[in-house]
Amino acid sequence: MANAVEMIVFNLVSHHVTWFLLCMSPAATQNTVVFQPSFLSTTGPSVSAVLLGNTADISVYVRTVSPSNTTGSIGLPSCVSDETQWVLTTEQVGKTAVQIELRLDRSLSLCGENDTETDCCPTPLCVLETLQVSACVGSKPQASLLIQARIHALLLPADAASDNNTVIPNQVxxxxxxxxxxxxxxxxxxxxxxxxxxxxxxxxxxxxxxxxxxxxxxxxxxxxxxxxxxxxxxxxxxxxxxxxxxxxxxxxxxxxxxxxxxILSEPAPSFQMPPMSAPVPVIEYIQGSPIFTMTEQFFTIPRMVLGRCVNNAPVAFLNNFAVECVTPLQSCPTGAPLQTLPEDLRIQVKNGQGGDVMVDVTEEVAADLSPFISSTHAVASSDQSLECENVTLALDYKFYWKENGITDITLTHTVGTITLNRSVTLTTRYSAEFLNGEFPGEANSGNPGYQVGRPVIAGVVDLLENTTGSIQRMSISLWKPVSDGLCSTAEKKPVLFGENSTSGCLLPVSRQNLTECDLLRETVSSLQAALVSATYVARSGNPDPLLLTDWLNISFVTVNSNTTMEDSPGSCNRIPSHQHVQVWSLITGMVDGTPQRDILDLQVSLSLSSWTLDCGGGDISPCVDPLKTQLFPITSSVTFIDIPINTGPPKTRFQINFTEYDCNRNDVCWPELAFPITKYYTGEPYSQSLAKGLILVFFFITASILGTPWRQLRQAWS
Structure with missing residues (x-):
């Protein structure tokens, strides 16, 4: 039993080691090939490794080897396979990696005293041999892998359980x-x-x-x-x-x-086995469920929650995020997350399949601190300056997943040395990205129809090597002004389905800028074009990137573009200051009573306006000083328009007021009196329901004729 547990643990560990080496080894980018690892020791019936590098024309062979009696060496790799008790399989993983797996093709049960089978193990140490796996191009070996196999036989209990299982009665x-x-x-x-x-x-x-x-x-x-x-x-x-x-x-x-x-349970026969502790339930991850560590704690990463940066926020499975946290520093940080050792970041995480994954940490030192220090009062030449070493600047996690489990976790820990003089405003960045193999997981906005509050999916055509058109996902955005509200510091927020919104930012313009109207128009146009850089929009919430019928062309129009007003000194016309997105949606069906909404069309329109300096209110400096700026708004908005399903002719006054026979607006519905024989009854074929209805009517008439009133009439007549 201990050997079986040992084999299961080894399989899980070797699987995670494989993925770790696949993602982290630099040999995958070279023209040579190499096995990672180059030596393995296994105690289970299966073992796997990864061949990295240029694997285009590589063939893999396996043979049993033994050290020489004189030199003690194994010998050179061979490009000829021997007949072994192992089955070799290969699987292409990505473009520069091949997963090699060896599986034992024999039974591990221990032979009995009178057992004549040859497939069983004669001794408790069933397999003890050394395997050599060679990667060859033609007849030339390129790399080799040595595997030491030491496998014990499976020991089953002497009094195995019988087939007579105890029947547990249902709850009464x-x-x-x-x-x-x-x-x-x-x-x-x-x-x-x-x-x-x-x-x-x-x-x-x-x-x-x-x-x-x-x-x-x-x-x-x-x-x-x-x-x-x-x-x-x-x-x-x-x-x-x-x-x-x-x-x-x-x-x-x-x-x-x-x-x-x-009801109390009745005594039942026992299995005659020693009591065993109940197995720990396996946490199977689904999208949105929290990730747990091996200590039954939430796996946390600093992130933004309700507008504030929280240091210990749980990470949800398959939910990508990237946040920035602004922290004013007046002294060197001493605690997490700004001051964290690599050992504290190497955490064991439950993989969702009964095992665990260790976070692999890579340390990077940032040479340029400008992306992380947004504002500072530090003076590097000051004698009173204080240097803070190994300050955390970024934590970038990558979660590799397959089905409902996590196969590997890598972390890039970016640190730097910050010089303090009074105070520094530090912007740290935290991100989590879930990758399925080599590709990031893309969240949908519905299945199939769009859900209200989910981002509108857009994209552009990305031509692959085989000239097949694929849609690369992008987003349609609006302005998200922060701090001072200027366009230079403004961020973007995605357009959410079904939510109308209007936002904007401010652009400082001087009198000198208004003398170069063409350059000003080009600047504003580039700012607006950055919001909508896609050319296609998805019809539904789960589009296929390879199926162009799931996508619609985005139409771009310019409002009042026919105006031919010329520019004048101190004034510029035809400035695309407002961008409006109109989305037409339609209910295309119902799934479990929930309407499914699809996008029917999307139009992006630019409204042109004139910009002129305002020198009123006693402030004439913008009109006198050519470098004095004035703020002009650049706005963006989105409107969702629902198209009604039925667009037939309007109802007449008779149809609106006459409700006696309307089953939806009246408590008494006479048309449903004969419901089983009408076309609205779908419980059985119409012919059968009609025949049964006529038989029921016949019996009802017969009962009426033979009932009490007719019996009294016949007695009176007699």
Whole structure:
């Protein structure tokens, strides 16, 4: 049993080591090939490694080797395969890597005393051999891998479990609890007459006001339409044909009240095995679920939450993010995350498949600190300056995943030395990216229709090597002004489906800029074009990048472009200061009652305006000083337009007011009187429902003719 556990652990560890080497080895970018690792020791029936480099014409061979008695060496690699008890498989992973896997093709069960099979293990040490895997181009070896296999036989218990499994009965429940209104333990509930904790004095207070119905413990009598409540003596003429035959256990309250202790389990035969601890449940990750460490704690990364930077925010599976945190420094940091050792970042994380993954940390020293220091009062030549070493500037995580598990985690820890003199404003960057193989996971905005609040998916055509058009995803953005609101510091925010929005930024313009109108128009146009750089928009929320029918062309128009106003001194015309995005959406279907909305068209329009310096209000400096600037707004907006499904002719006054036969607007619906024989009934074929309906009508007429009124008429006639 210990050997089996040892093999399982080894398989998991070797799998993670493979992915780690695949992502981190620099040999994948060279023209040579190399095995990573070059030596392996296995105690299980399978082992894998990775061949990195130029693997275009590489062939892989395996043979059993042994050291020389004289020199002790294995010998040179050979490009000829020997017949071994191992099965060699290869799988191309990416463009510059091949995964090599060897699997033992024999049984690991220990031979019995009178066992004649040759596939079993004669001794507890079943396999002890050395394998050599060679990578060759033609007959020339390029790289080799040595594998030391030491595998023990599987030891099964002497008294294996029999096929007679113990049958565990289903949980028994009662359709109605004995007293459903008994909600408080060891206390009397008011108006609950079946509560056993209520004394006779308590019951006298509300005996005439008990809770009615099954929730008050009062059983409801059978209704009049039940076939079992009427006798043949006092039943009406219609009763035998229109009564309902349903067992009393079939009621709308079935299963609402459960009693878990009504039946005790009966003694059952044992498996005659020692008691074992319950296995720890495997945490299987799904999109959006938090990632856990091996200590049952959330795996956290600093990120922005509700406008504030939180140092310990849980990381969600398959959710990429990139944030910036601004921290004013007046002294050198001493705690996490700004001052963190690499050992503290190497954390064991649950991989979602019963194993664990170790975070692999790579240290980088930033030579240029300008992207991280947004504003500073430090003076490098000051004698009182203080140098803070190994300050965290960025933490960039990459999570490699497959199916519902994590295969590898890499971290690039960027540090630098900051010089302090009074205070420094430090901008640290944190990111998490989930990669499936070599490609990042792209989140959709619906399945299939767009969901309100999800980003609108756009893209451009990316021609691949085989000239097949593929759409590379991009986003349509609006302005997101921060701090001073200037366009130079403004950020972008994606357009969210179904949410109308208007935003903008400010551009400082001087009198000298207004003398170069063409350059000003080009500058503003480039700022607006950066918001919408895509040429296609996805129809649905989960488009196929290789299927062009899932995408629509984005139309670009310019409003009032026919105006031919000429520029004048101190004024520029035809400035594209406002960009408006119009999105037309349509409900194309329903999935489980939820409407599915698709984009029918998207149009980007630019509105032109005139910019002139305003020298009123007593401030004439912008009109006098050619370098004095004035702020002009550059705006962007988005509007979503829903197209109605039915665009037929409007209803007449008769159709609007006459509701007697409208089943949706009237409590009494006469057209549904013969529902089983109408076209709206789809429970069975129309021919069968019509035949059954006519038979029912025949019996009803026969019962009416042979009933009491006609019998009295025949007696009077006689």
């Amino acid at each position: 429940y009662q359709p109605l609890g004995s007293c459903p209104c008994d909600l408080t333990f060891r206390a009397c509930d008011v108006r609950c007459c079946c509560d056993k904790e209520c004394s006779s004095e308590d019951l006298e207070l509300f005996a005439s006001h008990c809770l009615p119905g099954p929730f008050g413990g009062q059983m409801i009598t059978d209704p009049d339409y039940q076939c079992s409540v009427q006798s043949s003596d006092n039943s009406p003429d219609w009763f035998p044909f229109l009564c309902v035959n349903s067992p009393p256990e079939n009621n709308p309250y079935l299963g609402l009240f459960y009693l878990g202790d009504t």
